[in-house]
Amino acid sequence: MLELSTCPQLSLLSNTNPEYIEIENHIRNTMSLVKIIAIIKIHLPKEPKNWSKKITQRVYHGTRAKCDPNDILEYGICCSDEFCGMCGILNYGNKSKFSKRGKNMWFSKSASIANSFSFNLNLPQDYLRTIFVIDVLNVSDNDTDIIIINHDNATLQRFLILYEF
Template sequence: MVKYCEKIETLIIQNSTSPSSTSISNKSFSSRLKHLIHRNSSNSSLSSSPIQPKTQKTQMILLNPTDPNYILVKSLFKGRPLSLSKVLGIFELHMPTKLERLHEAYKRKLSKKTGENIEKLTHRMFHGTTSNLTCSFIDEWNNCNIESAGGHIERTFCEKYCGLCGIIQHGNKTKYTRTKSLFKRNRMWFANDPCTSLYYCNNGYNENDIIKSMFIVDVIEKTPKGILVVNKDKATLPRFLILFEMSGSPFGKSVADYNTFL
């Protein structure tokens, strides 16, 4: 969980169609996610300019439920108890240029060192995280009518102790993890099964919090496994954010209001 992140704003593009909208055939979990994000990383341009300007803030695209990426990500977000969950929104993430470049450089370096194809080293994994009890990102989203905002709004984030706000802005950071070892650096955990990552989505103060968050992350590792543990920030790059609620929430009726932004 990220324990500190500066208060900053980022751009959300509401109900946008993903840069890539070609159809995706029925494939296995791993290959479908790999195809999805490999395609996004090679076609991630948000403008017609051949040279993309450097970005200091994360760009978040709120995917339309009819977008192929939305449909695919939601289809992979399943299994008990997630079969009882309700997806509230799926965001495609374009991280700051600095993080993107560090990740790509690390990927190429490892590929050259191991002789493995870059695609074989890139694994699409789930990462659950927590949010503050009164998360600035979620609270502001709840209080703002996105549909009437012309498609573009600025978001503020929690100043500290919020995994959701921290990862959106700065990616996964080992220094903020709770997994420590006497002889090794802090490590980050990622799973290819969303149900495994669900365990890490409980709010630190209230395990029945209304909104839960889970990321789909590119993780660079030589050996594919059900669970990957890494200790390098540049080995990871968030690609999608899923916001959802579990059935039986004690907040019941009020939670339905979150669905209005779709």
């Protein structure tokens, strides 16, 4: 049995919201068959000083869910399972100590690449998938689809996308 905790403040975006439309359009550029169930804005309790003045890049991070993503959508409830990437990122942000790839965290400019890391460990394949929209401090102006970050304070989670095919 998973323990439950309250997630940070979240708000469900309407499909007419400009942020929703922007994210949806970007996702559909690489995943045209996706059915977006929800785009949820994450309201961080405390944003790092001067973050908005720093140069950032918006990227995607697909992660595993060990619990049912519907619990977040319906009840605002996160699980406390250490292997649930979705709830861990909601509660703590992207942390290198939880990375499955050494101390590096991988992000992509393409939602389709992030999708390959986005599945639910305990539920059938037709359940909701999860991708985060993350702002990262862009340490270099590289032209690759993959960005590797190894500093915890270089990322901020902005949106959670729940979707299916």
